[in-house]
Structures are given as C-alpha cells and as structure tokens.
Amino acid sequence: MEHTERDTPPPPLLKPGRGRRRAEDVRHAALTATSALLFEEGIRGVTFEKVATRAGVSKMTLYKWWSSPGVLAFEAYFSALEETLAFPDTGDLRADLTTQLHALVGLFSRSGATIAQIIGAAQSEPELIEALSNQYVRRRRQLAVERLRKAKDAGQLRLDADLDAIVDQLWGACYHRLMLPVRPEHPVDEAFADALIANLFGGIAPAAD
Structure with missing residues (x-):
C-alpha cells in the first residue's frame, strides 16, 4: 500500500x-x-x-x-483560553459583558465540539470534573461575580440584584445551547449574546430618576 x-x-x-x-x-x-x-x-x-x-x-x-x-x-x-476569556473592566458594565460574551460565543463557533466533549467526558470521570470545576468553572464564575459586584458598588445594578443568578442567566444560557443544540434555528452567536444582555438589562438596570 x-x-x-x-x-x-x-x-x-x-x-x-x-x-x-x-x-x-x-x-x-x-x-x-x-x-x-x-x-x-x-x-x-x-x-x-x-x-x-x-x-x-x-x-x-x-x-x-x-x-x-x-x-x-x-x-x-483551557490553559490557552485565559487571555481569550479575560474579563475586561472599562467601567461600562454593558460593554464589558458584551465583549466577554462575544469572546465566549466566538470560541464556541471555532471549537465548541471540543468543549462539549470535555464537559461530557467529565460527567463520568471524577478527576476531570474536579479539575473542570476547580480550575475553570469556579474561577470564571468568580471573575464574573467580582466584575458585577464592582458594577453594583458603582450604582450600575440594583442593590438587590442576585449576582450568581446573573452569571447563570448569561453564561449558563450559552453553555445550555452548546450542550443541547437546536441548530440552525438557535445558534450560539453574537446576536444571541446581545439578546441575553438586552433582556437582562431590562430587568436589572437602575430605575431612572
């Protein structure tokens, strides 16, 4: 041959x-x-x-x-993703959330299948799920909550806003579409990220005087 x-x-x-x-x-x-x-x-x-x-x-x-x-x-x-998924802090929360979510969905468009495979494999491998949780999920959540807390302290969010729930609403929705795809009707793209942020700010933006 x-x-x-x-x-x-x-x-x-x-x-x-x-x-x-x-x-x-x-x-x-x-x-x-x-x-x-x-x-x-x-x-x-x-x-x-x-x-x-x-x-x-x-x-x-x-x-x-x-x-x-x-x-x-x-x-x-995931060690190669630290810079790609870095959380910006420009002082404009909505712009920073948009930048971060666009980076995430862009990553999904390039290599979402690999991410889904790692998450799927973790469900039956204790060592992998521990590494995924401790080294990625908790760290990413902490960065997001810290940025949201700064926004709350700056008066950009309601004082009673649940920061962990906001993380789940935004990032959780993206991972949900990645792991349970209904394509092409419901892609994980920038338009979806923008819709999530628009819906969110309709409920958490401080009321006008």
Missing part, C-alpha cells in the same frame, strides 16, 4: 538527547501535543501513550503530572 505524508506520524516535539531536560520544556511539549490530538481525534483520542510519543516525553512523566488523560486534555485546552 502506498503511504502518504499524512500517514507518517509527526516527529516528536522534543528530540531525544543527553542531559536533563527542563521541566517547563517537557510540560509545554506535552500540552502542545495534547492540543493537536484533541483537534485531530477528539478527547477520546488523547491517551498518555499517544501524547508521550508525539511530545517526545515518557509516559511516567505524564502519569506524575496528570491524574488522567482527560485532565491533561482539559489543561491543554
């Missing part, structure tokens, strides 16, 4: 050699290899054996640093 370049596995990211390699180089190679596997094969294609081969690292190192391939896949994917 004739082989093509696509049949040939890529060379390992780290070349074998003498001497001790820096931990940050090994870690970067492992995360880079995992990200590539995620996009090529999905989360089920991420195994320690495949990552070790592609990264040029030992499986023992992967076992030492990550409790499961799912946890490794989660870190590889």
